Amino acid sequence: MGPGDDAGVYLLNEHLALVETVDIITPLVDDPFLFGAISAANSLSDVYAMGGKPISALAILGYDPCDFDREVIKGILRGCLSKLQEAGVNLVGGHTVEDQEIKFGLSVTGIVEKERILRKDGSQPGDMLCLTKPLGIGIAVTALKAGRLSEAYYQNLLSWMLMLNERARDAALMAKARACTDITGFGLLGHCLNMISERPLDFYLDFKKIPVMPFIMDLVQSGLVPKGAYENLNFFKKSIVTQLDEDSLLILADPQTSGGLLFSVSEEGIPLLDKAGIFFSVIGEVREGSGRIYIV
Numbered sequence: 001m002g003p004g005d006d007a008g009v010y011l012l013n014e015h016l017a018l019v020e021t022v023d024i025i026t027p028l029v030d031d032p033f034l035f036g037a038i039s040a041a042n043s044l045s046d047v048y049a050m051g052g053k054p055i056s057a058l059a060i061l062g063y064d065p066c067d068f069d070r071e072v073i074k075g076i077l078r079g080c081l082s083k084l085q086e087a088g089v090n091l092v093g094g095h096t097v098e099d100q101e102i103k104f105g106l107s108v109t110g111i112v113e114k115e116r117i118l119r120k121d122g123s124q125p126g127d128m129l130c131l132t133k134p135l136g137i138g139i140a141v142t143a144l145k146a147g148r149l150s151e152a153y154y155q156n157l158l159s160w161m162l163m164l165n166e167r168a169r170d171a172a173l174m175a176k177a178r179a180c181t182d183i184t185g186f187g188l189l190g191h192c193l194n195m196i197s198e199r200p201l202d203f204y205l206d207f208k209k210i211p212v213m214p215f216i217m218d219l220v221q222s223g224l225v226p227k228g229a230y231e232n233l234n235f236f237k238k239s240i241v242t243q244l245d246e247d248s249l250l251i252l253a254d255p256q257t258s259g260g261l262l263f264s265v266s267e268e269g270i271p272l273l274d275k276a277g278i279f280f281s282v283i284g285e286v287r288e289g290s291g292r293i294y295i296v
Contacts, residue, residue, distance in 0.1 A: 019112050037083040130282055
């Protein structure tokens with residue numbers, strides 16, 4: 001499996017495959033340790049979205065050598081290592097490049113059993129759509145950078161960005177998910193459309209059932225929306241059928257960093273998700289169609 005899914009997959013033998021991905025981001029928070037940890041969680045997510053287990057990583061660091069602060073770099077790497085240790089992943093090397101702005105990320109290698117590979121495009125009519133983290137990360141980060149996010153909301157934001165998608169992957173596999181992706185830069189709408197592109201399917205979403213951080217709508221109404229949310233909405237709106245207002249749609253188009261998993265399962269799989277003890281919400285269903293998203 002080459003480009004087009006969340007990660008590349010290379011079959012080693014009839015039973016086992018490698019999962020390969022790479023991701024890099026700019027700082028979302030001022031604390032170097034937290035930035036390193038968030039970046040690591042974000043990079044690992046694509047392997048989890050494929051049903052895989054990450055096993056090793058290479059660090060990628062961009063920084064300005066004329067404005068070099070050794071303690072900042074050490075903090076980023078310590079944060080990264082803390083999250084990799086939590087995930088049971090070995091950091092085996094890396095590479096640095098000159099850049100005017102700090103950037104950090106990982107190239108991650110994972111493994112997955114052939115029969116447990118999760119693809120983005122396996123949904124079937126009648127499947128339920130499940131989301132494992134609330135939306136609003138990009139909007140909250142925009143408010144944080146503007147100095148408009150309270151300490152309580154900041155801690156809530158951190159808790160979601162730092163959460164690995166490992167347990168969500170386990171739950172999806174246990175419930176026999178047919179398709180899976182992680183919600184990142186294209187927002188919920190973009191990743192939904194990616195799951196049904198070139199397939200005779202539609203997604204029907206219930207906005208009231210989509211988890212959103214409790215303070216996000218207030219921030220949207222205050223104008224604290226990242227440019228990427230507007231760009232996403234403008235790009236995808238031709239495939240969306242809804243009467244929702246723009247503020248609500250911007251939340252659904254909000255770019256996420258270290259967002260949750262979105263997967264489709266048969267209705268019989270929902271009780272298994274309940275038993276898994278993870279945060280999730282059933283946000284809609286899959287029907288026969290022509291690659292559109294209907295939102296009520």
